[in-house]
Amino acid sequence: MLGQGFVSAAAIAASVLFVLSLGGLSNQEKAKRAVWYGIVGMAVAVLFTAFGPGIGNYWLMIPMIAIGSVIGWKVAKSVAMTEMPQLVAALHSFVGLAAVFVAWNADLERRRVLAAQALDAGHQEFSAFAALVATKAPDELTFLQLEVVFAIFIGAVTFTGSVIAFGKLAGKVDGKPQKLPGGHLLNAGAAALCLLLAVLYLNGAGFWTLLLLAALSFFIGWHLIMGIGGADMPVVVSMLNSYSGWAAAAIGFTLSNDLLIVTGALVGSSGAILSYIMCKAMNRNFVSVILGGFGGTQGPAAEVEGEQVAIDAAGVASTLNNADSVVIVPGYGMAVAQAQNAVSELVRKLRSAGKEVRFAIHPVAGRLPGHMNVLLAEAKVPYDIVLEMDEINDDFPKTDVTIVIGSNDIVNPAAQDDPNSPIAGMPVLEVWKSSVVFVCKRGQGTGYSGIENPLFYKENTRMFYGDARESIDSLLSLID
Template sequence: MLSQGFVSAAAIAASVLFILSLGGLSNQEKAKRAVWYGIIGMAVAVFFTALGPGIGGYWLMIPMIIIGAVIGTRLARRVEMTEMPQLVAALHSFVGLAAVFVAWSADLERRRVLAERAADGMMQEFSAFAALVATKAPDELMFLQVEVVLGIFIGAVTFTGSVIAFGKLAGKVDGKPRQLPGGHLLNAGAAVLSLALAILYLNGAGFWTLLLLALLAFFIGYHLIMGIGGADMPVVVSMLNSYSGWAAAAIGFTLSNDLLIVTGALVGSSGAILSYIMCKAMNRNFVNVILGGFGGTQGPAAEIEGEQISIDANGVASALNDAESVIIVPGYGMAVAQAQSAVSDLVRKLRDAGKEVRFGIHPVAGRLPGHMNVLLAEARVPYDIVLEMDEINDDFATTDVVIVIGSNDIVNPAAQEDPNSPIAGMPVLKVWEAKQVFICKRGQGTGYSGIENPLFFKDNSRMYYGDARESINALLPMME
């Protein structure tokens, strides 16, 4: 066993590595090194925590670590980038459920310690946590109870919310916003009952209060995320990331583990900041996001006039050969088709021909923050031509050709033109201002969010139907 001082020093080192990891992820060129900081930090955290004072049960711990490592490795090798958003949501659910289990266990240990104290004043068998509880004064035990309540509530909301988010992202649950009759009143009622149960528990009620509290929080998490539409799922994933961080911090307080507190606070605060930034990018109210009150229709949508006109590969290639400036706007359809390498080849040919080629990236493109940036970096697209929405939006009016690959909501003019649209007020890429717009899309459907897009019917827009990778590859032999 290592001394507590040594474990604390290791915790500080791991915390520094986590901070460096988060800081490095803000820059594409430093991201790989930042990931390694996080990996090393987590390895240090797990190793030195496992060897800390009062830790035992290695006969169970070591097999569980090995099993988890094997499962994690297999998943990492099998999961495609297109499935990364739902994988992240699933991992968030694990953190939330762990918080619930730890909080339940903590209260059972607290009750056992108090019962044995009352019986003979002696503890017959000390677990690491029981030993910790046994040293606490009555007022400190009250703080422990508060931590238990917070851990259960935040963890349970995170668990079911993340499970529903996983289902929506994976297409196993309908992406449209759905709520039970009563809507937000049900959430409010469940929250009030949760508060009442917490008060009863803090005043000495039995373990049943924690079980009911968890059930109510499970319902709140489920109902909150079910009420959010598919168009807003990137914000939901970021929000659940924040929730999972606070759940981890709650576990840290319960176990008196400084590293968990620091790590949870880092994840929770960074997730909250990212959610706020994304809400600003979508013109959403942050409080509404937390309460699950957005993503639904606002009224009858405006009627769309015109028709969708298709074009073949020859027509698109001819326009690209004649163009001087090209902007490519990728979306989730590019990820689904794994078309990033084909897009990179197209960019290389266009640039070799002396054309100006850039990418326009919306903050919520794809189903995970930074999704498109990661795919393009994987395909070795130069960082300097990948521009954010604010950097490129004014340039569409002077651009010859825009190619939209699998995007819908982020290029939807209804966000600015139709106050009844579910995405009304959301800042979008103004691709329709370009001379010509080609939309690479599988078919005429409304896409994941179910929102019709007037862009597809505009006079300067043409629909280039087909699988994104096959469609882009079809253009390559025709480029001059």
């Protein structure tokens, strides 16, 4: 067993590694090394915590760590990049549920200590946590109770919210916004009841208050995320990431674990900052995101007139051969078809022919922040031709050909033209200003978010139907 000095030193080292990991993820070239910083930091944190003072029951803990490690390794090896958003949502739910269980157990231990003290039974058989509780003054125990309440509320909201986000991302739950009659009033009422239960608990009410608090919080998390449309899921995933961090931090205070506090605060603050950045990118109100108050329409959306005009591979290749500048806009459809390598080869051939080729990346392209950047980096697309929306949007009027691969909402002109659209006011890539737009799409459906796109009906747009990878592969032999 290690002394507290070793554990404290390990906590500082792990915290530094976590900070380095977060900092490195801001740069694609340093991201792989940053991930290793995080892996090593977590290994140090788990090892030194497990063998720290007051820790026992290794006969149970070591097998559970081994089982969890094997499951995590197998899941990570089997999950495709297209399923990464669902995996992230699922992992957030685990953190939330763990926070609820730990908080419940902390209160049971508190009650056990108080009962033993009332009977003057001592604390010889107390657990390490119970022994710590036995040393606390009454005001410190009140703070412990506050930490328990906060952990249960945030953890429960995170759990059910993440489960619904997983369902929507995986297509198992309808991506359209859905609310029960009463809408936000139900959420407000449930939150008010949670506050009442917290007051009763702090004034000596039984364990039942924490059970009801969790049940109401589970409902709030479920109803909040059910009310958010599929088009906004990237922001939701980021927001839930922040929630899971704050839940972990609350449990860190409860357990007097400095490393858990630091780690939770890093995750919570970075997730909140990312959510804010994404809200600005989507022209959403940050407070409304936190309250789950966006994603619904304000009225009937405008009718789309015209028809979608299809084109074959020969027609697309002919136009590309005559073009000087090409912009490619990737979306989740490219990830589903695993077309990134075919796209990379197309880019190589076009650049070899002397054409200017660049990528336009919307901040919420795909279903996870940075999703498209990771896929393109995996396919070895040069970093310097991958541009963000603000860097390239003004260049579309000077672009000969834009190829949209599996994107819908991020290239939808209704965001600018239709105030009743679910994505009204969201900044989008103005691809329709290009001379020609080719949309690589499986069929004529509205896609994951269920929002119709007038771009598909414009005169300068041609629909290149089919699986994205097969469609791009069919172009390769036709490019001069």
